[in-house]
Amino acid sequence: MNTPTATLLISCPDQKGLVAKIANFIYSNGGNIIHADQHTDFSAGLFLNRIEWQLEGFHLPREVIEPAFRAIATPLDARWQLHFSDTVPRIAVWVSKQDHCLYDLIWRQRSGEFKAEIPIIMSNHEELRAIAQQFDIDFHHIPITKETKLEREQKQLQLLQKYQIDLVILAKYMQVLSADFISKFSNVINIHHSFLPAFAGANPYQRAFERGVKIIGATAHYVTEDLDEGPIIEQDVVRVSHRDDVKDLIRKGKDLERIVLARAVRLHLQNRVLVYGNRTVVFG
Secondary structure (H helix, E strand, O other): OOOEEEEEEEEEHHHOOOHHHHHHHHHHHEEEEEEEHHHHHHHOEEEEEEEEEEEEOOOOOOOOOOOHHHHHHHHHEEEEEEEEEOOOEEEEEOOOOOHHHOOOOOHHHOOOOOEEEEEEEEOOOOHHHHHHHOOOOOEOOOOOOOOHHHHHHHHHHHHHHHHHHOOEEEEEOOOOOHHHHHHHOEEEEEOOOOOOOOOOOOOOOHHHHHHHHOEEEEEEEOOOOOOOOOOEEEEEEEOOOOOOOOHHHHHHHHHHHHHHHHHHHHHHOOEEEEEEEEEEOOOO
């Protein structure tokens, strides 16, 4: 569908009539709703909603939609986001030495599977510069030590601002972001090579092998100041057996990491993920 759309992601305390109020805002302004989905978390007392409508024929100019909807959302004590389908997000991909997720993200973006731009790759190592050059993407090498971490993160933040980045993807970036960084730029997705919360932290494949597991997994999640504990977007698993050694687990895991990260990025770019607390609702 080529017609531009608007999408609202909304969470608020649950009460009667919420669907009608939100839908009526769109209907009364001439909008044609094309997707609508909602979920009620009764334990949290929250209503969560994604609603998308065509902008063609909608009576309100784009710049007026936000203040107009705020008049409805404020009395509901709602948290909400407004997105437009023809806005092209700008992504920074951060890597260390492993290239499998980086190649996969670039391929999907270049093939049109992701509607986004990748203007910059950042790394704490030089090894993957050639890939950036191959695809004509700016590469910035920012080595980080314990002593230089805060200073280098300021440089990274400056580059995100310079390149007008909307989303950072940690595509096997083997550094932990500081709480200070996250407080200044929180739109970050990480791929972790285990089925969280199992085997959080370092060396999950080795630990999974030692434990004798029968499945291994991968988890894509938003990054918080707590290591590998951010809201989960997507997960998957693959079976392993007693015949698999650590190298086999890594080989199988890399395939899974690519797929899980790609799914999570696609869901995020399509504005299908709504975070509340340390959980997510992922609308299909």
